[in-house]
Amino acid sequence: MTPLRKSVVEIFMSEIESRDFIRQIIHDDLASGKHQQVVTRFPPEPNGYLHIGHVMAICLNFGVTAETGGRTYLRFDDTNPGKEKVEYVDAIERDVRWLGFDWQDRLTHASDYFGQLHKAAVRLIEIDKAYVDSLSAEDTRTYRGTLTEAGKNSPYRDRSVAENLELFERMRNGEFADGEMMLRAKIDMASPNMNLRDPALYRIRHLSHQHTGDSWCIYPLYDFAHTMSDAFEGVTHSLCTLEFEDHRPLYNWFLEQLKPEHLPRQIEFSRLNLAYAITSKRKLNALVEEGIVDGWDDPRMPTISGMRRRGYPAAALLDFVRRAGVTKKNKLIEMGAFENCLRENLGEESPRRMAVLRPLKVVLSNYPDDKVEMMEAMNHPGRPEMGTRSLPFSRELWIEQDDFMEEAPRKFFRLKPDGEVRLRFGYIIRCDEVIKNDAGDVVELRCSYDPDTRSGTGRSERKVKGTIHWVSSAHCIDAEVNLYDRLFTEVNPNKAEDFRAVLNATSLETVSAKLEPSLSELSSGEVVQFERLGYFCPDSETDSANKRIFNRVVTLRDSWAKLEKQAMQQQG
Ligand code: ATP
Numbered sequence: 091m092t093p094l095r096k097s098v099v100e101i102f103m104s105e106i107e108s109r110d111f112i113r114q115i116i117h118d119d120l121a122s123g124k125h126q127q128v129v130t131r132f133p134p135e136p137n138g139y140l141h142i143g144h145v146m147a148i149c150l151n152f153g154v155t156a157e158t159g160g161r162t163y164l165r166f167d168d169t170n171p172g173k174e175k176v177e178y179v180d181a182i183e184r185d186v187r188w189l190g191f192d193w194q195d196r197l198t199h200a201s202d203y204f205g206q207l208h209k210a211a212v213r214l215i216e217i218d219k220a221y222v223d224s225l226s227a228e229d230t231r232t233y234r235g236t237l238t239e240a241g242k243n244s245p246y247r248d249r250s251v252a253e254n255l256e257l258f259e260r261m262r263n264g265e266f267a268d269g270e271m272m273l274r275a276k277i278d279m280a281s282p283n284m285n286l287r288d289p290a291l292y293r294i295r296h297l298s299h300q301h302t303g304d305s306w307c308i309y310p311l312y313d314f315a316h317t318m319s320d321a322f323e324g325v326t327h328s329l330c331t332l333e334f335e336d337h338r339p340l341y342n343w344f345l346e347q348l349k350p351e352h353l354p355r356q357i358e359f360s361r362l363n364l365a366y367a368i369t370s371k372r373k374l375n376a377l378v379e380e381g382i383v384d385g386w387d388d389p390r391m392p393t394i395s396g397m398r399r400r401g402y403p404a405a406a407l408l409d410f411v412r413r414a415g416v417t418k419k420n421k422l423i424e425m426g427a428f429e430n431c432l433r434e435n436l437g438e439e440s441p442r443r444m445a446v447l448r449p450l451k452v453v454l455s456n457y458p459d460d461k462v463e464m465m466e467a468m469n470h471p472g473r474p475e476m477g478t479r480s481l482p483f484s485r486e487l488w489i490e491q492d493d494f495m496e497e498a499p500r501k502f503f504r505l506k507p508d509g510e511v512r513l514r515f516g517y518i519i520r521c522d523e524v525i526k527n528d529a530g531d532v533v534e535l536r537c538s539y540d541p542d543t544r545s546g547t548g549r550s551e552r553k554v555k556g557t558i559h560w561v562s563s564a565h566c567i568d569a570e571v572n573l574y575d576r577l578f579t580e581v582n583p584n585k586a587e588d589f590r591a592v593l594n595a596t597s598l599e600t601v602s603a604k605l606e607p608s609l610s611e612l613s614s615g616e617v618v619q620f621e622r623l624g625y626f627c628p629d630s631e632t633d634s635a636n637k638r639i640f641n642r643v644v645t646l647r648d649s650w651a652k653l654e655k656q657a658m659q660q661q662g
Pocket residue numbers: 132133134135136142143144146147329330331360361362363369370371372
């Protein structure tokens with residue numbers, strides 16, 4: 091008899107199976123009994139901060155093991171001491187944790203395995219699969235050949251095992267200068283795959299390492315260290331981005347020669363690229379070093395720390411990469427799609443507040459001087475359970491400059507001379523007089539309010555077409571608000587000859603705003619919607635007791651949509 095319901099495990103497994111090709115492979119490997127448990131790793135090099143592309147790799151590696159009861163290592167791929175820093179190590183840990191992933195006791199470093207890697211290298215020499223080369227850097231390059239021409243064997247390739255062992259030992263003991271010798275795999279200088287033309291395994295760097303200090307002066311190269319670290323940790327599925335596809339034969343070569351107990355399998359997926367953003371650590375580093383942005387966590391940066399400071403919720407990032415999916419095809423994802431993900435997430439969750447970004451003074455001439463009324467305002471129009479708050483209303487108010495037009499077109503339903511508008515949660519007001527300064531700018535509006543029109547009282551049936559937001563000038567708080575926009579004007583700044591040439595000159599505008607009093611209490615990480623304006627949150631870095639700074643997370647609507655669509659089409 092067939093059971094009526096699928097078991098939870100079956101449903102779970104079919105969900106895994108259906109999502110993407112990597113989950114399909116994992117599903118099959120568990121179903122066939124090839125593996126009892128899935129082991130993955132996220133292996134960042136601590137040479138910069140993590141960015142949106144890494145979010146995808148983190149979610150994939152930690153995701154597949156969370157879904158199947160496996161385990162995931164956070165492994166620092168720290169084999170390049172010249173570029174790596176403790177600052178980056180700390181930032182990476184903070185970011186992975188903030189996304190909600192837990193490596194438990196599985197925090198490792200490629201450098202934890204320097205001893206084992208050294209042994210593996212010695213083993214390769216012993217089986218005549220590695221040799222110490224003394225070619226200069228320049229000769230190494232010419233001997234390597236080109237994509238269309240085979241390389242040439244180094245004259246040192248046939249050194250005896252004994253001589254290689256001795257030289258490698260002396261390399262390790264610091265008897266040679268940087269670049270004087272290197273250990274290379276002995277594979278095939280004529281291979282059409284350049285990665286197999288006797289790749290370097292170890293080079294000499296007389297440099298202190300951020301994790302191992304001065305214990306070593308020889309350092310393993312990425313391919314060797316990475317493959318063997320995977321094997322040492324019992325990684326079953328080594329998930330990496332497509333640029334490593336050509337390295338897979340080398341990955342497998344190491345495993346064939348060294349026959350470790352655990353044999354990991356490398357599987358490649360496409361990188362996540364976001365329109366209008368750069369996701370190369372080298373270029374992000376240049377933005378920071380050259381002072382183009384205010385550090386790695388500048389809210390315009392596509393780094394995890396920048397996005398956190400900007401106010402992007404971790405849940406929205408996870409949702410975004412889930413929707414982007416894991417594929418084999420490199421693609422550029424629209425910034426609009428990313429921002430819509432944010433809007434969906436924030437729209438549900440964020441309380442509504444009132445704020446005026448470019449204030450224009452309004453004086454209600456028929457409102458008593460010392461009177462203050464408390465207006466009841468909904469915290470979320472779609473979610474009554476989020477409650478209400480009281481907004482002070484008084485004779486002098488601030489409204490948004492562009493909610494008033496002196497010479498307004500017929501369809502302008504906000505405030506104009508002799509026109510009427512409703513103040514949200516307040517009264518209907520009429521503009522009686524426009525006051526200008528000597529330069530002719532409008533600096534104040536004299537208005538009158540209709541006492542019969544208070545919101546929620548039902549006393550007047552009178553309706554007007556427009557509703558605008560406001561704050562009471564006697565009660566509001568002052569704040570600086572950073573209005574962030576895209577950092578680049580080109581949909582794919584990675585393709586620009588110089589990314590500096592396609593910077594968006596107006597990616598940051600700072601305005602002096604007036605906020606409703608309750609906003610003095612909001613803490614960083616809490617996002618609210620300023621009604622009619624967008625989503626905002628307090629800045630985590632520069633806020634101080636007497637000065638509030640808010641960041642715009644995202645606008646309510648996508649003003650770039652059309653432009654981006656066109657640009658994406660041109661990209662093909
Ligand atoms: P960059 O080229 O910017 O320096 P990287 O790939 O060298 O980035 P790593 O620190 O080596 O950065 O990356 C750690 C892991 O994250 C790797 O497995 C890598 O494949 C993955 N990864 C990096 N960038 C992306 C991306 N844009 N999309 C998906 N995964 C990525």
